[in-house]
Amino acid sequence: MSRFRGLVLALLPIFLGAQDFVLNNGTEPQSLDPALITGIPEGRISMALFEGLTVSDPVTALPVPGLASSWTVSGDQRTYTFHLRETTWSDGTPLTAQDVVDAWMRVLDPATGSAYAYLLSDNIAGADAYLKGKGPASGVAIHARGPHTFEVTFVGPLPYALAMLTHSAFMVTPTFAVKRYGPGAWTKPAHFIGNGPYVLKTWRPQDQIVVARNPRYWDARNIHLQSITFLTIEDQNVAFDKYLAGEIDYVTDDSIPVGRIDEIRLRHDYHHMPGSSIYYFVYNVTRRPFDDVRVRKALSMAVDRDELVRRVLKAGDVPTAGFVPAMGGFRTAPGNGFDLDRARRLLAQAGYPGGRGFPRITITYNTSARHKLICEWLQQAWKASLGIEVQLHNLEWNTFLDTKQKTHDFQLARAGWVADYPDPGNYLDMFKTGSGNNDGRYSNLRYDRLLARAATLPPGPARDRVLEEAESILVTEDQAVLPCFFYVTRFVLDDRKWGGIHLNAIDSHPPRWWYRK
């Protein structure tokens, strides 16, 4: 009976001529409007439904032509002129350069309430003034110079411009459809219009989203799947059981259950490589005892990151005492790695020989099996090597964010960061004096000046050296944070059956290239 049912299920797609690919997408998307989304599940679907000027290559994750077939850059590297493909929206309406202008202006429009509007306002000339209501819409330096010629001027020579344009905030959305049906209604299957390789067919909240091949996509003949089903399952164990039973084809990084890594890492269909997100702890440098740099360094030097990664986490994460992953010509700072003798000496110099007199400190983290494991390990490691007492304080997600960001009521807090686009500046900017993401309230004017200088430099070795110097102030000299490891990027997929999904540092897997072997 069971074999028969399996056979029918396996043969059904062949009879129907359909190739449906099923994956778990995690939590229910906040929206399918690229102007409003912020999370990973949303980003994954947006790449199926919409396309920006550039898209990220499935193998290298570098920007390659998307809606724009080519571009030229001005001598001062600030103005980019994009030549768009002659193509249409999924309803047949021609797609023009004015559509790109309208879409970007909608992201900047305060009435839209876009969380990622800052990506545009920080980088496009005149956009910041418009967003803050201090400048006119006409002052935003984006223009249609012809039906298929689009021009944008940035605030400086952005080395990451083309990579940044792959981000969902820069995707092209049909503003005419938003006007016609209204926000919230235009993203429903009945009204949906997009320009991506797939169009929206079904959206059942908490259950599934189905997209089907878009026959009007400019490269439609190279789209090989008939449909893709994105399931909405928050629980990783439930999702992985579905994979084991053959009900889904692809388990993404965020759907792999932490507690089963011992079993999963031995599988032939488990693929992994070092990624670019950093796991770290942030010191509140205004609170005793972490206002003393010697204490901050001592704690960092007492952490054997190799052991943490190999013996405790076992997933293949990459230990680091530096903060920014190597990219392009940029090299990660060595930081203050494992050195128990120096750690003990520094602690003694700070007035706590052998941990005597050291106040009991608290690590604050958000509730999760993985964070708990790491914090407990730190607790016993510091107790054993430095003789200090550590308390653990776990908080529910929103309470944790409030504590870390608003009240700053913590000593040492768990943190993570994934860049919006691959550029070292995106990691370092958050520690500028007064920056919104500077939760530990770190401040060093020399650091601020280096970052300000990097912002004016064109891509190349000179800029990389300035950023490297800034990173080394952050993690080696001042030890404002305690970096632990770069997350591994991974997925589970039978690559004898499916293709087009490749490991890359930013864990970007656009559905456009997925196919059945």
Place this chain on the structure above:
Amino acid sequence: MLRFMIRRALSLIPTVFLIITFAFVIIRIAPGGPFASEKQLPPEILANIEKRYHLDESLPRQYVRYLGDFVRGDLGPSFRYKDFTVGELIADALPPSMLIGSLALLIAVTGGIGAGVLSALRQNSWIDYAAMSLAVIGISIPVFVTGPVLKLFLALKHPWLPTSGWLGGRGGWLVLVMPVLTLALPYLAGIARLTRASVLEVLRADYIRTARAKGLSERVVVLRHVLKGALLPVLSYLGPAFAGIITGTVVVETIFAVPGMGRLSVQAAINRDYTLIMGDVIVFSVILVAANFVVDLCYGFLDPRISYS
């Protein structure tokens, strides 16, 4: 009878009003907010978003605005799921919860009452011992154990059933089997024990002795007299149980990926989705009050001492 019903219906209004007020205040006291994230938003962008959802207004004004919308039947937009209103989300999530809830309750009531009556009539027989041992197991094993164990044997070790999912997917109607069984089991066990105890008590009552003395057949005694009296405690158990079971249980819905109210509510609380939490609370409370109301009506039919006129 009609007056009683109208009075009860009217008493719903202050109840719901009080619940809205309490929920509104409690949600706002919780730390964090709907737009908090690990990457903090620049203040001017956060201000734009908060303005869109009227969070820039004073709390009393937001409260009055919410009440006004509620009276017009508008539960507002979801703060988290920006393409949906709270009404749309609940309209999508309630039917799955109600479907598995009603099926589970159907099994629990028929199975539970059957097993309970049988055990009581054959007290201290092997049927009684077997049924009651199973009932103890059913009550004491939590659903977060039964669910995964069922899944392990019925879906993973043997591919008889889909592991999880909902109607309209690859699994067909078979997706219903495990969530319904998992949900039914503890209720079935509870009802069986309750029925048995209650039937045993009624069997010793004077009016049963009278019925037997009149020479009524055992069948008539049990069906007409014993059962009617014995079901009263079961009925008072069923009111809240019914409300609880059809409004969704987060554990069963999570284990079997059912797109129901339990998951929706928990996610809403985690996300601080203010309007969605309010909507969930209102739906839960209305259903609970309504279920108790129906139970009260049923008392009138079962217990000759109660009259609503």
